Amino acid sequence: MEKTHRTVHWFRKGLRLHDNEALYHAVTTSQVVFPIYILDVDWQTEKEKFSALKTRFLIECLRDLDEGLKKYGTRLYVLTGDATTVIKKFCKENEITQMTWMKDAEIFYRERDEEITKVVHRMEIKTKSFLGHTLYDQDEVIAKNGGKIPMDLSEFYAAIADMEQPGAPCPTVTAKHFKLGSKKIIIFKKSILAFGVWGHQAPRSLPIYRGGERQALKVLQAKINDPTLFTLNGFNQGVKTKLPHTTYLSAYQNYGCISTRHFWKAAEKLPESKTIMLRGQIMYREFFYVAASQVNNFTKMAGNRICRQIEWYKNEEHLSAWQEGRTGYPYIDAVMRQLVTEGFIHHLNRWAVASFLTNGQLWLNWEHGQEMFEEHQIDGDYAMNAGCWMWCTGSAFMDSISEKTLDPVKFARRWDPEGHFTRKYCPELKNMPLKYLFSPWEAPVNVQRYAQFFILCLPVFQFQSNYISLWRIMTN
Numbered sequence: 001m002e003k004t005h006r007t008v009h010w011f012r013k014g015l016r017l018h019d020n021e022a023l024y025h026a027v028t029t030s031q032v033v034f035p036i037y038i039l040d041v042d043w044q045t046e047k048e049k050f051s052a053l054k055t056r057f058l059i060e061c062l063r064d065l066d067e068g069l070k071k072y073g074t075r076l077y078v079l080t081g082d083a084t085t086v087i088k089k090f091c092k093e094n095e096i097t098q099m100t101w102m103k104d105a106e107i108f109y110r111e112r113d114e115e116i117t118k119v120v121h122r123m124e125i126k127t128k129s130f131l132g133h134t135l136y137d138q139d140e141v142i143a144k145n146g147g148k149i150p151m152d153l154s155e156f157y158a159a160i161a162d163m164e165q166p167g168a169p170c171p172t173v174t175a176k177h178f179k180l181g182s183k184k185i186i187i188f189k190k191s192i193l194a195f196g197v198w199g200h201q202a203p204r205s206l207p208i209y210r211g212g213e214r215q216a217l218k219v220l221q222a223k224i225n226d227p228t229l230f231t232l233n234g235f236n237q238g239v240k241t242k243l244p245h246t247t248y249l250s251a252y253q254n255y256g257c258i259s260t261r262h263f264w265k266a267a268e269k270l271p272e273s274k275t276i277m278l279r280g281q282i283m284y285r286e287f288f289y290v291a292a293s294q295v296n297n298f299t300k301m302a303g304n305r306i307c308r309q310i311e312w313y314k315n316e317e318h319l320s321a322w323q324e325g326r327t328g329y330p331y332i333d334a335v336m337r338q339l340v341t342e343g344f345i346h347h348l349n350r351w352a353v354a355s356f357l358t359n360g361q362l363w364l365n366w367e368h369g370q371e372m373f374e375e376h377q378i379d380g381d382y383a384m385n386a387g388c389w390m391w392c393t394g395s396a397f398m399d400s401i402s403e404k405t406l407d408p409v410k411f412a413r414r415w416d417p418e419g420h421f422t423r424k425y426c427p428e429l430k431n432m433p434l435k436y437l438f439s440p441w442e443a444p445v446n447v448q449r450y451a452q453f454f455i456l457c458l459p460v461f462q463f464q465s466n467y468i469s470l471w472r473i474m475t476n
């Protein structure tokens with residue numbers, strides 16, 4: 001292919017060098033490539049909430065990408081400000097003839113891309129965008145499903161049945177593809193990526209999860225080399241080993257440090273039952289992305305055409321008890337504290353606290369939970385987070401609401417049988433005997449004295465297994 005272009009490759013998600021078709025196209029058709037990232041904190045934080053831990057993860061991803069590019073004789077050009085304005089200026093100053101990027105699915109990203117495409121086309125700059133964040137193109141899935149959003153997994157599987165199956169990853173770009181973008185190189189500005197810009201102080205704790213492509217590939221390789229490190233349900237074992245026993249690749253996928261296609265392919269190397277299990281999980285991700293690409297107000301109940309409209313209670317006191325991990329149910333509190341201090345919780349624990357906040361217990365709107373998760377989870381993702389909240393509260397993607405309500409004490413006994421997890425995050429209960437650990441209000445006074453943990457009152461809310469009938473009344 002003739003290398004004639006002066007190209008800007010715009011990194012947004014897709015913060016990686018491997019299996020990146022848009023970047024590959026850029027380097028194979030250009031004499032010069034400028035890899036850019038646009039930091040528009042006002043816009044980014046309006047669209048998505050960022051805790052300090054989540055911000056740190058993103059910054060690490062960007063630094064890692066910059067390190068990778070440095071080896072190829074270039075750097076990540078970090079431009080700050082409104083995307084349309086800075087792109088226009090940068091393209092003009094550097095006589096750009098082509099722009100490439102990885103496609104995004106979310107409606108607001110697509111609207112921004114349309115606007116920018118119009119602007120640069122007027123400057124006679126070619127644009128090329130490629131699929132890469134997901135395995136399937138959302139518009140194609142919708143077309144295959146007769147123009148409708150697949151509302152359950154079987155509909156989704158039927159829609160993709162005769163679509164092209166995920167192919168081999170595209171070649172990784174290497175040093176030989178790159179030439180220096182410009183003699184006067186704009187260096188990766190560490191100060192610009194400092195926490196202060198995001199309105200945070202740098203977290204004091206050391207990260208458990210380090211962002212970046214190299215780390216993502218390392219994590220994947222470790223799971224493939226030792227499949228015992230990957231199970232779906234042995235999740236509280238992570239308390240002893242420090243790291244979860246699922247892949248914990250979701251945050252890397254969120255920023256595109258790992259290609260989902262590469263992940264999908266690599267899963268082939270696991271024992272067959274695990275390949276099937278893991279690919280099943282990845283398909284859930286694809287499923288939620290399709291819905292999120294079509295539905296306005298996807299993260300809200302009001303104005304969201306697929307979401308059941310429910311009269312949730314309003315109770316600030318209950319909400320803050322849940323958010324701050326002081327509901328009085330130790331297991332629920334442990335999970336919420338882990339969320340805020342570590343930025344990652346296991347799927348079943350997400351489900352447990354989601355159920356507690358909504359149809360299982362407090363009857364508060366799922367939007368509060370989705371906001372809290374979006375901010376604090378390092379993998380907090382627009383499509384997945386809101387999709388999962390709607391799904392597990394019966395607000396969408398289900399014909400009927402599950403008959404089961406989640407008893408937070410029974411759940412804890414099942415999934416934390418020795419109490420290690422609960423004691424770790426609720427150290428005030430470290431001496432409480434296991435028998436009462438998950439329901440300390442049942443402990444006799446002499447046990448409370450021994451545990452040095454005194455129950456002044458019952459938890460503000462009592463678990464009610466009859467909530468399902470309340471649910472029926474309120475949704476009828």
Ligand SMILES: Cc1cc2nc3c(=O)[nH]c(=O)nc-3n(C[C@H](O)[C@H](O)[C@H](O)COP(=O)(O)OP(=O)(O)OC[C@H]3O[C@@H](n4cnc5c(N)ncnc54)[C@H](O)[C@@H]3O)c2cc1C
Pocket residue numbers: 232244246247248249250251253254278281282283284285288345346347348350351354373374377379380381382384385386388389392
């Ligand atoms: C209330 C709630 C909110 C959630 N919010 C998010 C979110 O913001 N971002 C996010 O990535 N996931 C979210 N999930 C889905 C799921 O919990 C995480 O994807 C999973 O726990 C990530 O851990 P892992 O990478 O170790 O997963 P693994 O079990 O190793 O799975 C591999 C991959 O499959 C995908 N996956 C796994 N489980 C699911 C699922 N139930 N739905 C969709 N995709 C799945 C993820 O991309 C994950 O990386 C949420 C779930 C619930 C119940």
